[in-house]
Amino acid sequence: MAIDPDQLDRSGRELAARLRELRVRAGLSGVRLAARCNMSQSKVSRIEGNKSRPSLLDVEQILRALGASAAVAAEVMALARIAQTEWHDSRTLRRKGLDKKQVQLAGLETSSATFRYFLLSMITGLLATPAYVRASLRDAPSEQRSKAVALKLERQRVLFDQSKNFTFLMCEPAVLYPLIPRDELAMQIDHLVSLSRQPNIRIGVIPMGTYLGPGALNTFTVYDESVATAELDLGAIVFRDARDVQDLISRFTRYEEKALFDGDARGRLAEWAESCRSDL
Template sequence: MPTSSSSSAQAARAAVAARLRELRLEAGLSGVELAQRCGWHKAKCSRIENARTPPSDADIRAWCAACGAERHTEDLIASSRHAESMFVEWQRKQRTGLRRLQDSYLERYRDTTHFRVYSPDIVPGFVQTPAYATALLSSITEFRKIPNDVSAAVAARTRRSQIIHDSHRRFALIVEESVLRYRIGDTEAMTGQLGHLLSIMSLPAVSLGIIPFSASRPMWPLEACYIFDDRLVQVELLTTDVTLRAPTEVATYLRAFDELHKLAVYGEHARNLITSAIAEVSGP
């Protein structure tokens, strides 16, 4: 793995190195003893633990085996493999505008059959209308001070979103009621978006749940996340797009999604929340 100047990637590699060191200490081994068990030069352990040399998959397997910690092997391999791509700064991804960012997800979408999406604040991209997407992406463009290619980006997002009509895939969408209330764009854009949510609820491959303001919350609102099958989670933060592939991290998000699912309402109750929001946006 090549050295990167990205502080986020460095932090990801350092986290892997720190965990390997913890396993060695928990096993009561010195660096020299671990190197002997693995058949390495003694300096190799130090280089790995100090994140100067990224470990290979084989290195991690040997390290975990030497420490009697094989159960951690796959998580550490997943974290190490994706240390460079796990944290990607939005500014770097968006520096040439937003259209290329939309297209960058195409392969990930094509490879997925079961999508789980949770959003606390905006309508998920799958089901955004062009007017809503235009308002949202325009705001992002202005905030980021990046080249304005909003029209092309909206067109790319709209094309990509056609996947939701593929009956061979499944889409489980959960949003907070606040998504219905936050006004993105003008009245026409917002009412059109809410009306679109009503229409997509009839699609056989789509399940739309809404967590009401009135819900008792054993599970707190999370950051927006997209779960692709059971293999990958994309978490969207203000400054960072985080991609998680470690099995235990993916499992944690799957468990959280299940808890959020229990809080959501569906069917007629969800429709009532949407129609109430439309009436509020439309005014008297």
């Protein structure tokens, strides 16, 4: 399904207005609706004011309390599902400050225990050497760059928390993406080999020519089984609907079966690092 960022922005407002309209039409006050749903009146008010994102369960409870018809419920639930998806465009992120994104990611990493990364075209910042991190932010506004680099490197400490488990699947183009000079890229690949020996980190590599199944590929991350992000060069999409998250987990599992791990992965990474050095 094509995702229209403008639609994502509108959906939250439309959902809030639709729920308020249905409550008023049913002749219920916010207090009475809250009591029927076992919610606080302030929560109902925040939902109707588009100041709080309701879960799908919240919306289902409200619709049942309002006695909505099956057709109306289906329409509103479809809107609620879209509202569970957020679009963060790159221009807005830069305007707000790239450090804000790093703080948000650090929060996700602190609150999650299981991480799944599918990397299509670049190495993620958690696995990057300082040279790679600096290069990945070379086009950032100069006044934001130093702080964003520092925060990105600081986030790497989460990898050494043994209570957390990471699986990184990297396609060959991601490993060999020429973001930095070949000698520095060889050291970056050596760094991946080193990290792959940590007991809480699994690094899988997917060589070119590996068939991963039908459908377009994109970089994505799944945090536990509750939140997922998909990255584009123009921004990022955040999914909170359990069905979307489970769909990405299913894709990840399928890709995982195609990847090389442990000694096989380290052997292939060593070959790629050596190819970088032989080009010098």
